[in-house]
Amino acid sequence: MPDVVQERAGVAVLMCDPDGPPVATVEDALDLIGAVFLGAEVVAVPAGRLDERFFSLGTRFAGEVMQKFVNYRLRLAVVGDISWHAAASPALQALVRESNSAGHVWFVPDLDALDARLRTVA
Structure with a gap:
């Protein structure tokens, strides 16, 4: 299944395919940001698609990726x-x-938690 834009709790969300390519570079994150211009306000990335460096804060990869989303005013x-x-x-x-x-x-354990969080901002 490719990445698709879905409406969830009244918000357009780019739902990233769990089996899609890994997000291993800042450029990979920018590709996701570019895909948002299809109309999404939020990008939902399965934790398994994130390179292990994302979770090792000493690499600064998480900070770089997160800052790109903030810069583009995307969640x-x-x-x-x-x-x-x-x-x-x-x-x-x-x-x-x-x-x-x-x-x-946001870090959420599952799609139900994502929907609950989206309802607070919709």
Whole structure:
């Protein structure tokens, strides 16, 4: 299934295919941002599509990707269980907490949680 724009909780969301190409570079993230110009306000990326470096904050990859979404005024939702990454990194736990309290980047465990979050901003 390709990445598709769906309306979820009244918001246009680019739903990224779990089996799609990995997001391993900032350019990969920019490709997703470019696809949003089909009309989406949010990009929902399965956690499994993110390169392992995204969850290792010392690489700065997560910060670079997240900043691109902020710069383009788009929301990024990382969808899936990242608990094993977070368990190994207090810094990642703090980033998830901070991100989830702000408006541009969210970490949600599943699509039901994404829908609930979208309902708060729609």
